[in-house]
Amino acid sequence: MGLNSTPSSERLHIGLFGKRNAGKSSVINAITGQKLAIVSEQKGTTTDPVYKAMEILPIGPVVLIDTPGFDDQGQLGKQRIEKSIQVLNKVDMAILIIDGNLGISEDDYRWIEKFKEKNIPYLIVMNKLDLVKNADKKWENKLDFIIWVSTRTGENIHKLKEEIGKIAPFKEEMSRIIGDLIRPLDFVVLVVPIDKSAPKGRLILPQQQTIRDILDSNAISIVVKETEFKKVLQYLGKKPKLVITDSQVFEQVSKETPEDILLTSFSILFARYKGNLKEAVKGVKILDSLKEGDRILISEGCTHHRQCDDIGTIKLPRMIANYTGKQIQFEFSSGRDFPENLSKYAMVIHCGGCTLNKREMKYRIHCAQKQGVAITNYGILMAYINGILKRSIAPFPAIAKILQ
Incomplete structure (x- = not known):
């Protein structure tokens, strides 16, 4: 990351979803004014989610996620659709692209329901306006946030960007890493x-x-x-x-x-800035009740070259083994490969999540909570094992009460 760049984790994540050839890649190119995405008449050009960091006025720094079509077919198509579904766990808002020639389908309605279930702000974009000037638009009365565009002529693309700006969830920008704990000249x-x-x-x-x-x-x-x-x-x-x-x-x-x-x-x-500090402090206590053979998942949000004394794969397992005196089984995940099924684990230990956006970090915590699996954080676990957790969370009085 360059010093002058906004990290991807701090950018608004916008996912574009739709059927094959609905025009997702064309909409990305039209919004950005650049040929960033491959556009083809052949169905299934986008085979994996593609992430593109951009600055878009009036929105600001964003990550656009171009996803495979959710009507893909065959065994590979099923896997591609699953990848698109996983993207829902990290997007701050969604844009559903529909081919205006074909109109809305049952698949489109199902994805709208997915947006609603996950509480994701969304827009519906009817593409190919230049080809369907006289199309029957009766379904518009049943849907919110709908806008017709033409990626070929550029019609309504500026309006689309304005609409994205209106519903984009910017409230979390007010949270601070440390700014609420200090005063000027401290x-x-x-x-x-x-x-x-x-x-x-x-x-x-x-x-x-x-x-x-x-x-x-x-x-x-x-x-x-x-x-x-x-x-x-x-x-x-x-x-x-x-x-x-x-x-x-x-x-x-x-x-x-x-x-x-x-x-x-x-x-x-x-842990406080990206996730849930209270849950992480509660979760670390499970260390004292681990049994022989229990499994622990150690998860990192990024992928990096492992050193000979890597913290996630070497130091933490060693510290836990020494602290508990038990034979614990360790499994590891990194990057986007976070398992949805956590039921086999006694606990999850996650990094600080600096490369993940807040929505994805909170989704991972929610997965653990929903399945009744304790989840904590690298720093909290290390402070607990060293006997200094109470001191380490003293700057956050409301959380410190948990250990009293």
């Missing part, structure tokens, strides 16, 4: 280890975003490695309002941070 110390797992030449996304939120709050961020942290505290002429650490050095930083200074981790901040 000092915030960020402890950032630079080890083999650190990306060369840059900070990881949670660190970048936290620094930006501190700047937006007119506060002062001091970024330091764990090896210099103790000296920095001594040199500061003012007590920091908060110390934020990478979870991997939680134990050390906790020992070196005076008790009268608030302490938390990037992972815990993101």
Whole structure:
């Protein structure tokens, strides 16, 4: 991610759904004014969901998701439809594209019901207006948010973008990573280890975003490695309002941070920002009741090159085995491959979800809740095992009550 780029996780995710050849790819090209998507008369050109990060006025930074047609056929077609259904778990809004020549079908109505079931704001776009000027439009009275467009002539494309802007859910932009915890000119110390797992030449996304939120709050961020942290505290002429650490050095930083200074981790901040901190704190307690042979799913939102002492696949299993003294079975998922059926797991341990948008992170938490499976977060688990969870969630008094 470039320093001047809006990360995909912070962009509005807009999914385009419809039958094969309804014009989904053509609508993407028309909205963006670029030939981003392959357009063909042959059915089934889009075989997998395709993600395109764009800036679209008046909406702003978005991710457009072009999906396979939901009338695809055969065994491969069934798998493609399942991929389209999975996209529903991450989109902030949906656009249903219908071929105006054919009109609305039962399949279209079923997908409208899916949008409603998942509480996804949606628009219905009747495409190919240039070919159906005198078409029977009797179904319009039965549907909301419908607009006719022509991707061939560009008619009503600007109106479509305006309608997207009207129903786009922007309310979550008001949430902050740390801005509600600090005041102007507060000092915030960020402890950032630079080890083999650190990306060369840059900070990881949670660190970048936290620094930006501190700047937006007119506060002062001091970024330091764990090896210099103790000296920095001594040199500061003012007590920091908060110390934020990478979870991997939680134990050390906790020992070196005076008790009268608030302490938390990037992972815990993101559990609050992206997901459900209360649920994650409740979920970690299941560690004390694990039995021999229990399964744990360790899940990451991104895919990355595994290091020899990778936190998800090596460090966490080792810490859990040492803490519980039990033979636990570990399974792993990364990227978009999050299993919907979690019933075989005693608990799920998830990363901070910095590369996932809020809707997808909350969907994953909901899956666990619905199936009665405890779910927690990397940083919360590491703080709990190190005996410092109560201190680490002290900046959030309402959540801290859970451990009292």
